[in-house]
Amino acid sequence: xxxxxxxxxxxxxxxxxxxxxxxxxxxxxxxxxxxxxxxxxxxxxxxxxxxxxxxxxxxxxxxxxxxxxxxxxxxxxxxxxxxxxxxxxxxxxxxxxxxxxxxxxxxxxxxxxxxxxxxxxxxxxxxxxxxxxxxxxxxxxxxxxxxxxxxxxxxxxxxxxxxxxxxxxxxxxxxxxxxxxxxxxxxxxxxxxxxxxxxxxxxxxxxxxxxxxxxxxxxxxxxxxxxxxxxxxxxxxxxxxxxxxxxxxxxxxx
Amino acid sequence: xxxxxxxxxxxxxxxxxxxxxxxxxxxxxxxxxxxxxxxxxxxxxxxxxxxxxxxxxxxxxxxxxxxxxxxxxxxxxxxxxxxxxxxxxxxxxxxxxxxxxxxxxxxxxxxxxxxxxxxxxxxxxxxxxxxxxxxxxxxxxxxxxxxxxxxxxxxxxxxxxxxxxxxxxxxxxx
Numbered sequence: 001x002x003x004x005x006x007x008x009x010x011x012x013x014x015x016x017x018x019x020x021x022x023x024x025x026x027x028x029x030x031x032x033x034x035x036x037x038x039x040x041x042x043x044x045x046x047x048x049x050x051x052x053x054x055x056x057x058x059x060x061x062x063x064x065x066x067x068x069x070x071x072x073x074x075x076x077x078x079x080x081x082x083x084x085x086x087x088x089x090x091x092x093x094x095x096x097x098x099x100x101x102x103x104x105x106x107x108x109x110x111x112x113x114x115x116x117x118x119x120x121x122x123x124x125x126x127x128x129x130x131x132x133x134x135x136x137x138x139x140x141x142x143x144x145x146x147x148x149x150x151x152x153x154x155x156x157x158x159x160x161x162x163x164x165x166x167x168x169x170x171x172x173x174x175x176x177x178x179x180x181x182x183x184x185x186x187x188x189x190x191x192x193x194x195x196x197x198x199x200x201x202x203x204x205x206x207x208x209x210x211x212x213x214x215x216x217x218x219x220x221x222x223x224x225x226x227x228x229x230x231x232x233x234x235x236x237x238x239x240x241x242x243x244x245x246x247x248x249x250x251x252x253x254x
Numbered sequence: 255x256x257x258x259x260x261x262x263x264x265x266x267x268x269x270x271x272x273x274x275x276x277x278x279x280x281x282x283x284x285x286x287x288x289x290x291x292x293x294x295x296x297x298x299x300x301x302x303x304x305x306x307x308x309x310x311x312x313x314x315x316x317x318x319x320x321x322x323x324x325x326x327x328x329x330x331x332x333x334x335x336x337x338x339x340x341x342x343x344x345x346x347x348x349x350x351x352x353x354x355x356x357x358x359x360x361x362x363x364x365x366x367x368x369x370x371x372x373x374x375x376x377x378x379x380x381x382x383x384x385x386x387x388x389x390x391x392x393x394x395x396x397x398x399x400x401x402x403x404x405x406x407x408x409x410x411x412x413x414x415x416x417x418x419x420x421x422x423x424x425x426x427x428x
């Protein structure tokens with residue numbers, strides 16, 4: 001029959017071990033292709049087939065996809081940065097310097113993280129512009145626009161919380177200004193109009209974990225930045241992509 | 255069982271539904287309330303809000319009073335505690351070194367007898383009253399008193415705005 005190689009690969013791909021991991025064959029039939037995608041947890045997030053209108057780059061500019069890609073870049077570089085960062089005032093600035101000057105590839109990791117953050121904000125704006133100009137927010141797609149706005153706010157909050165983490169002058173004063181503005185919120189801010197709270201239990205206190213920008217504030221911003229906000233972003237992205245898929249796929253006709 | 259239109263008894267099923275969902279939402283409410291309370295720590299490890307500024311004679315009258323009645327602005331505690339001690343003829347008060355616009359640190363220009371904030375250009379007279387720029391009100395003052403050992407104590411947890419400047423706790427009578 002076949003030569004040695006064929007026999008070996010046949011025996012391999014029909015062994016119990018192989019079949020228990022890969023539940024499909026390699027046959028190039030339409031049914032098998034669909035089966036390969038559907039039976040894989042990573043691949044099954046994609047549609048089994050991609051409609052032709054999904055490739056209209058001139059229509060979409062691919063900005064949504066690029067934004068998602070930048071989110072993944074941020075998550076990936078962020079995790080690596082976490083290996084060398086202690087979220088305490090005594091270490092934070094020093095760790096940032098350590099990454100810059102000591103850690104191998106620390107510079108490029110940090111720079112990519114910073115650049116991708118700025119680019120992500122920019123591509124979000126371009127994406128919003130595209131969606132608006134192509135009328136892709138029209139019914140039945142109005143709510144997805146709302147979800148998109150929530151994602152935009154989450155991205156801004158991610159940028160804001162991340163900005164404090166280097167614990168340098170820019171960080172400290174940016175957060176001072178922003179949290180003082182929070183303190184001036186009506187009703188729930190202690191310096192706001194119609195204030196019903198004090199310095200020790202207003203919205204600024206919750207955000208900072210205290211009355212000053214100290215260790216509590218840094219830790220809270222860190223937890224928000226690495227866990228709470230990314231988790232919220234992932235949930236809302238899931239809804240956002242799901243809605244697009246269920247409404248007929250990206251850049252499908254209304 | 256008579257089907258009376260005025261029968262307001264609830265069935266066993268309905269009671270259990272109410273009890274079940276009720277306890278679910280009560281539990282959820284307690285958990286959410288607990289989570290919110292969790293975010294407000296009871297003990298803060300921040301710097302103490304009071305400090306001893308020195309003896310009253312260290313803040314003596316020097317030279318002449320300017321047109322606001324201020325003889326001297328002492329910068330001894332500006333860096334460490336964000337406080338200026340201002341000496342008028344019969345009063346000493348503690349001014350918070352924080353611009354009332356957005357919280358930057360202003361500076362005292364002794365030659366021009368004026369406080370100026372570098373951030374957005376707010377200006378204050380030597381007695382802290384806002385004179386130019388976006389600052390909406392005069393510089394705040396802290397509670398000031400004399401301790402048992404005759405030292406001046408400034409309490410930064412007691413903040414006084416201009417309407418309270420004449421309150422007993424907002425200045426030291428000399």
